[in-house]
Amino acid sequence: MIDKRNLLVEMDAIEKWYGPTKILDKVDFKVSRGEVVVLIGPSGSGKTTLLRCINHLETVQGGRILVNGKPIGYRITNDKLVEDSERNVALQRRDVGMVFQRFNLFANMTVLRNITIAPKLLRGLTQAEAEAEARTLLARVNLADKENSYPHELSGGQQQRIAIARALAMKPALLLFDEPTSALDPEMVGEVLAVMKDLATSGMTMVVVTHEMGFARQVADRVVVMASGHIIEEGTPEEVFENPQHPKTQALLNSVLH
Amino acid sequence: MIDKRNLLVEMDAIEKWYGPTKILDKVDFKVSRGEVVVLIGPSGSGKTTLLRCINHLETVQGGRILVNGKPIGYRITNDKLVEDSERNVALQRRDVGMVFQRFNLFANMTVLRNITIAPKLLRGLTQAEAEAEARTLLARVNLADKENSYPHELSGGQQQRIAIARALAMKPALLLFDEPTSALDPEMVGEVLAVMKDLATSGMTMVVVTHEMGFARQVADRVVVMASGHIIEEGTPEEVFENPQHPKTQALLNSVLH
Amino acid sequence: AGLPDAIASSKTLTFCSALSQPPLEFVDENQTPVGADIELGDELAKRLDLKTKWINIPFSGLIPALQAGQCDAILSQLFIKAPRLEVIDQVPYAWSQEILAFKKGSPVVDDPVEMSGKKVASVTGTTATVLLEQANEKLKAEGKAPITIVEFPTGTAAFQQLMIGQVDAYGASFEIGQYYDQHNPGEIVTGSKPFYKILTGIGVRKDEKGLSKALEEQFALMMKDGSYAAIYKKWGIESDMLDAPMPTQPAN
Amino acid sequence: MHFDWPYFWHQLLTPGDKFLTGLGLTVSMALCAEIIGLVLGLVIAQMRLSRPRPLRAFASLYIWAIRGTPLLVQIVFIYTGLAAAGIMRFRDFTLFDITVSGSVQAGIIALGLHEAAYMAEIFRSGIQAVDRGQFEAAKAIGMPPSMMMRYVVLPQALRVVLLPIGNQFNILLKNTTLVSVIGVSEMMLVTETINSATFRTFELYSVLGLYFLMLTSLWTLFMRWAEKRLELSSRGTATR
Amino acid sequence: MHFDWPYFWHQLLTPGDKFLTGLGLTVSMALCAEIIGLVLGLVIAQMRLSRPRPLRAFASLYIWAIRGTPLLVQIVFIYTGLAAAGIMRFRDFTLFDITVSGSVQAGIIALGLHEAAYMAEIFRSGIQAVDRGQFEAAKAIGMPPSMMMRYVVLPQALRVVLLPIGNQFNILLKNTTLVSVIGVSEMMLVTETINSATFRTFELYSVLGLYFLMLTSLWTLFMRWAEKRLELSSRGTATR
């Protein structure tokens, strides 16, 4: 099922501790180019933590993470992993976009500036180029008319779509979503999911933590189930949803679907 | 209907302004000894303000308030009303107990101390006398076992019953209640209303602002309806509830009862 | 060696002085430094073809300021004393005498020891403070009550405390006491006899022998041509004049 | 650079009597001034929150004037200025065998008056942090203002004001150095005096700085401990 | 009591050139020190919040030592102590025709270093008040720390720090009086020298106090105005 040469994310035997508590216990997790992976699991199972390890927003205490074939957050010096400088990690993160539950748009900037700032500063675009790209992206998320608004003037659903556009503006190889719709009022969930579906269809590699089972069923190439810091089950949406093997998966699906 | 000699509260042509806004507009309001008056009216109509004028927690800009035949908050000097000192007002307030929506028990004192402090300091009781009285009152509000608790350790219903006991400890001639149950979870409303009914039955003079129409029906001698700073209607509960005269009263009853 | 480079290039000689010690150094109503030491310093500099600059520093801060390079020399009735000579050189130019100043009406005594149990003001870091402390040692040995020494950062503050009556006496130099006595007639009575006399000198950093040499030479010339005497006469302190030029201390 | 280590260690570890007396004076002046500041500050805070206009105006004026002018100016003004104008002269007095000189009195009073303005603002914000309902309940039950303050409001304000009061005391400790200008032989003036005989300014002021660092750090540690205790005790009541 | 009213009014309304120069020096020293304090304070705040342990430790040590010792001691230490130990000597220099004397330089530096410790704490709390999500979003998009600070965090922290910075500047203005001890002719030392010729302490220090009151009050008014403007402008964006 997994084609080694085509791997975009390769996590091997990841261990993560918070103080004395083990949060991730030798987790192996791989994502191929173009794949859409949905991550589900009960609260506290480590989904957010796993996601945040991919772009090194969390440090790990054991194991190895390769993004695009290169280790992230660590350099290999004399065969030993050495934590990399913030500056180098920042470079590596440009390939990995992230969309947060609470949107986290830059509160001091207009929508347009939110989207253009990173491409200008980090991809070296001119103001005009960055704005042109930003307007294309805004059109894509159906918010062409909001470029001069400030985040606090927008609804949650609008903010989340801007957040997606902002992430796309860096032309990442991979997008991470951490419950992108769970802070939204129900009437806004649809507009965000529509944008995500559109992305998936266009071939973007995505890892999505979500409780939206409908989305998973329609869009996911693979569903991965976590519990207490382990991956307990994975497979196509059909396999996992119709025929769950692990009793915890069954319990989870029961609670989410009803 | 009103026996002049028996009046406990006599408010004549009360005017109250907040800055440029008139809150009470020439309100006449009288309460006889032993009477239970329930005050209803839409939000912002001035019920709380009227109640707080009775014990001079609010100043008035016109009119006259007598409690027990004596003016409150003002002295008559050379035939003119002069605002009284805080110290004198404090003396006059001892005859008027008040129970607040948010209980306002003294947060730094145990239940017992909440009840005994004023009688000790103001009525000159000894510690032993004050405690004996307090225990009787605690038994009356069914909280004999809570005397050493602090307010934040009690439920809202318990706190409100303590607040009633605290007010009673000063042996007031009159008790004012400002929506005593509206900050309570529904399951606690009953226990507070029960104590209030008991008080009413025992002959205590009470003015109660409340939305509990059942209570008004059962206990009130008179229901007074306010709207926009005026008293628009009054009468027995039967008269007001069964046969409201003023269209605003009808609208109010519709919204409260349904 | 000639003058230090910094002086030669800026053409300015900078003095540190506690400008609260009339008639030697103080400020007039226009806030300009005046006094016998000031005139002496200006004249010495003129003869070296230099301008002067005066920096007002509390007395106790003078030597630190010199060490810190805030100025090239100290001209501020700085007595020549062994501990000072360990850290700086001094070019002698006059005598000084110590007295106790009293307010009119107070009993006048000649010896600090007689101030037992009383309060005496002095300026932090001056010899008066040291002399008062020595008197206290003596009093202690005799089992008598010590003098309460109250130190102030400036002579002005100390003098003012005396005028206001918050101290009983002010341990000062004879010259200062005499000046206040003349300028506040009837307010001050100086102690009848100076109880201490000491050589006074210009302070110079030890590593600037060129400057001390130059000052020493010019001072000798001033003595010869009478301009030295003229300054001291003008300020009424002829009794402090040196009889003959003396070498820079410590001599070696 | 030449740092005289032996001299430094000597001064640090075996300070002379004069220095220790200065240390004692620093601490005791700070404590006395703090007491004045607390009492007067409380009074002024009450005035600021009281009804009569003249009282309120006076309190505001006091706070504005004291907080708007430098402490150093206040110290000289009180000690020398008042005496020069013939208004007030600080005379030595002896209490239980301890003679308190006029300059020490003036210093304590100047520091205390200064502290009071800051304390008044701290108390005011503490009192205003108490829930309005507590005031109303106390009034409604018939307590006169003084009783309400004493039994209901101040005990509840205490928690809020403790930390800022502690920080302010730390500032006061450091401010005692300013009274050296009126001839009070606290640590700074003693150091100055020693310096004028030895000229080891760097070493001496390092020692002085370390002593102050010790005083202020000890006080900070004490405050942390007190805060933790208070927290524990309140948690105690919360779960009783 | 004898108060010389004519003299008082004369000094207040027609202060001499020297006094006005002193006033100018007071204000310009405060401004220069504030700039040093702001820049250095920002650097130290960043160090305190940064990852490398030695940087963090240095920043904490700096803040602790400066806040734990009296400013007066710091001033003397920097001006006299450093020179006495042969570490640093402040020399006059001339810039655009203005000669800045060594003592003024030392004063500005001492005040600036002092201010920096307080500014560092203000900036730190301002930065910590910014929502964590803003940091994470900036990191996730690939901004290195310096860029994140400059474009995302500091602009948002600004609002929180403005008021405490303003208050701190008021304190700084008053603290300039302390440099009179190293012979800087700011307002206080000028007053002192005038006093040494006239001994009208009470009147002179009243005038000095009033000038300071004017300075600090003007600054307070300016701050209120600035705050209101900021509020209005933000309300503007909120309802756009």
Ligand SMILES: Nc1ncnc2c1ncn2[C@@H]1O[C@H](COP(=O)(O)OP(=O)(O)OP(=O)(O)O)[C@@H](O)[C@H]1O
């Ligand atoms: N900063 C932290 N310090 C200590 N423990 C943490 C921290 N962050 C997360 N945890 C713990 O790590 C575990 C995994 O957390 P994580 O947020 O990854 O779970 P999750 O699967 O995303 O849950 P949810 O569905 O609630 O978001 C939980 O037990 C959580 O309590």
Ligand SMILES: Nc1ncnc2c1ncn2[C@@H]1O[C@H](COP(=O)(O)OP(=O)(O)OP(=O)(O)O)[C@@H](O)[C@H]1O
């Ligand atoms: N402190 C105040 N300042 C200005 N206006 C006030 C203040 N307190 C009350 N008001 C106004 O006075 C009017 C009457 O208020 P009041 O609280 O007496 O009404 P109410 O009948 O008790 O309403 P509710 O049922 O909501 O408690 C309202 O319009 C209210 O906005």
Ligand SMILES: [Mg+2]
């Ligand atoms: Mg999560």
Ligand SMILES: [Mg+2]
């Ligand atoms: Mg109400």
